[in-house]
Amino acid sequence: MTAGYLDLAFQVISGAATADTLVALACVLSDLDHDTPAVRELLERPTADLTPEDLHRLADALTAPYRSWRTAIDLVTHDMHATGATGEVTLAVPDWDPDGVRLQVDDHFSHDRVPFGGDVPTYVADAVQEAVMEASFTVWPLCPDHDLGLHAENGAWACRRGHVVARIGHLGTPSD
Numbered sequence: 539m540t541a542g543y544l545d546l547a548f549q550v551i552s553g554a555a556t557a558d559t560l561v562a563l564a565c566v567l568s569d570l571d572h573d574t575p576a577v578r579e580l581l582e583r584p585t586a587d588l589t590p591e592d593l594h595r596l597a598d599a600l601t602a603p604y605r606s607w608r609t610a611i612d613l614v615t616h617d618m619h620a621t622g623a624t625g626e627v628t629l630a631v632p633d634w635d636p637d638g639v640r641l642q643v644d645d646h647f648s649h650d651r652v653p654f655g656g657d658v659p660t661y662v663a664d665a666v667q668e669a670v671m672e673a674s675f676t677v678w679p680l681c682p683d684h685d686l687g688l689h690a691e692n693g694a695w696a697c698r699r700g701h702v703v704a705r706i707g708h709l710g711t712p713s714d
Contacts, residue, residue, distance in 0.1 A: 542562075542566045544604070544639060546563040547603075550563060551605070555593075560580055560593060560597060561581070561585060563600050564580035564596075572603070572654045576599035577600070580600075603654045603655070604629075606658045607629055607639075607652055608629075610658045610659040610661070611627045613662075613707025614627060614666045614707070617663070617679060617695070617707060617708075617710070620709045620711070621680075621709055621710055623674070625669070626644060627666055628642050629641065632647050638652075640665075641669065643666055646669035647669070648665035648666075648669060649665070659690075660691065660692060660706065663690035663706045667679070667689075679709055681697040681698075682703065683699075693706055694706060
């Protein structure tokens with residue numbers, strides 16, 4: 539089911555979507571209990587009544603979770619590379635949880651499913667941190683001032699000593 543969301547969202551973002559593709563995407567989201575006004579509109583309104591502007595607006599709304607996940611992954615991947623951590627972060631649907639999208643860093647999956655809303659960058663940073671540490675058996679990332687592990691909090695990497703080191707996606711940049 540969730541693999542269907544990833545496939546359909548990718549089709550929509552790449553411009554290969556039709557009204558039927560959007561309806562299928564809305565059905566998947568409804569089945570995942572992600573009921574939004576855009577989902578309801580597509581499930582209740584005849585597709586023949588949808589204008590090109592409607593399709594564009596609804597496509598944006600239905601793919602917002604996918605786009606927020608991708609943006610957050612790009613931010614955290616920057617932080618990985620800036621601090622010397624390795625691995626490729628992807629969205630995946632593991633065989634053992636076909637209804638859940640999870641983050642995958644190389645062979646390590648996040649423990650929790652990726653949320654459809656909320657503070658996605660913080661979730662992604664936390665999940666990737668967990669996977670990187672499981673794979674490397676080291677603490678990542680570290681506070682440059684205290685050599686302590688950072689934690690993701692409110693869109694930023696925070697030191698256990700009570701200060702923010704950088705916004706997620708900005709580790710190792712001169713503005714830190």
